[in-house]
Amino acid sequence: MGSTSHSKGRVNRALGELSLDIPISLAVVVLGYIGALLHVVPTVQALFGLPILLFLPGYALLLALFPGKELDPEMHGPVFEPFEWNASLSLAERLALSFGMSVALLPVVGLVVLWLGLGLNLYVVLTALSLVILAGLTVGEVRRQRLRPARQFHIPVRQWHAEITDAFDRPDRIDSALNVALAVAIVLAVASLGFALVDTSGGEAYSSLSLLTEDASGGFVAADYPSSLTIDEQSELYVSVSNFEGEETSYTLVAELQRVEQSGGETAVVERQPLGQQTQTVADGETWRTRHSFAPELTGENLRLTYFLYEGSAPTEPSTETAYRSAYIWVTVTDGADESAESGDETTA
Known part of the structure; x- marks a missing residue:
């Protein structure tokens, strides 16, 4: 028992001398940079990116402002030392305020970055927040070392280790089993919360379908659609498909010119x-734009030029009910000979 107690004492002293907040914060910043540079999976990027965005900037600033820990006046009595402005803060207050201050710092950092003309992108924002974190930790560590050891704030690893060790050293097997079950439940709860925060698979997955035309400058716009076509003459329209499904997806695009009738609020x-139809495989986050040329054979007013988008193959007879996405415009198709005859009649008159 003496040997065990002596070993425990050495572990507690070693843990008590560590300032784990500094190395842990630096490790998270470095791993966040590595994840961004190597383009690792989004879940891993979020695992290290979220603390840099929502916790560490506020924590570093609080450490610079409040390097001391909260003392119990009944146990420690009056403290006679040089006055410092509210230099103490409890662990619970520190953790809670770190989130709020980090959120408050984000727009300030963004405005400074924009004012410097650097633009907002992943690496610029990551660098700016890392500088804020490093500056706060440096100032906080300097101010912490100027305090008496009893007043310096540290993550209470020694206290946590002692409490856990004492709890598991109790002779009551039932208490030990309950302590194990409680520890496992806490770990599972924290792991589930962390996975829910960083998991990106639960977001909305979708694909978009757009009909476009080319303007005079060569850009693509969702306007100025053709409304009057001539039978058997080539016309064209651009179709854009964007993939936000979270994975590579194969699409089938089907086009039809339809004559429809409306009765009782239904369209037949x-x-x-x-x-015609086209098939294309599109990577996640990419856009497939294609030019569709066609020659109408149906004539009449209020014909529906419809495009159907399917994931995978398309059925023999496509419809808006079976399609994943659909888009259409209304057109009028005339016979060129009829138009020439009408023009001749107007000239004669």
Whole structure:
């Protein structure tokens, strides 16, 4: 028993001398940089990026402002030393305020970055926040070392280690089993919360379908669609498909010119002209833009030029009910000979 107690005493003294907040914070910053540079999976990036965004800047600033720990006046009595402005803060207050101050610092850092003309991107923001963290930790450590050891704030690893060791050293097996179950439950709860915070698979997954035209400057706009077409003459339209499914996806794009009738609030297709289909595999986060050329064969007013988007293969007879996405415009298709005859009649008159 004497040997065990002596070993425990050495462990407690070693833990008590460590300022774990500094190395842990620096490790998180370095790992965050490595994750960003190596483009690791988003879950790992978020695991180290979220503390840099939402915790460490506020923690570093609080350490610079309040390097001391809260003392119990009944146990320690009056403290006679040079006055410092509210230099103490409890662990619970420090942890809670770290989140709030980090959120408050984000827009300030963003404005400074924009004022310097650096632009907002991952590496600039990460560097700016890292500088704030390093500055706060440096000032905080200097001010902490100027305090008496009894007043210096440290993560209470020694206290936690002693409490856990004492709890598991109790002779009561039932208490030991309950302590183990409680520790396992806490670890599982923290792990579940961390996974929920960093998991990106639960976000909305979708694909977008857009119909575009090319303007005079060569840009693509969702406007100025053709409304009057001529039978058997080539027309064109651009179709854009963006993949936000979280994975590589194979699409089938089907185009049709439809004559529809509306009755009782329902629209029925009474005649259709297939205008072809295309298949393309699109990586996650990428956009597939294609030019579709076609020659209408149906004539009439209020014909529906419809595009159907399917994941995978498309059915023989596509419809808005079976398609993953659909988009359409209304067009009028005329016979060129009829238009020439009408123009001749107007000239004669």
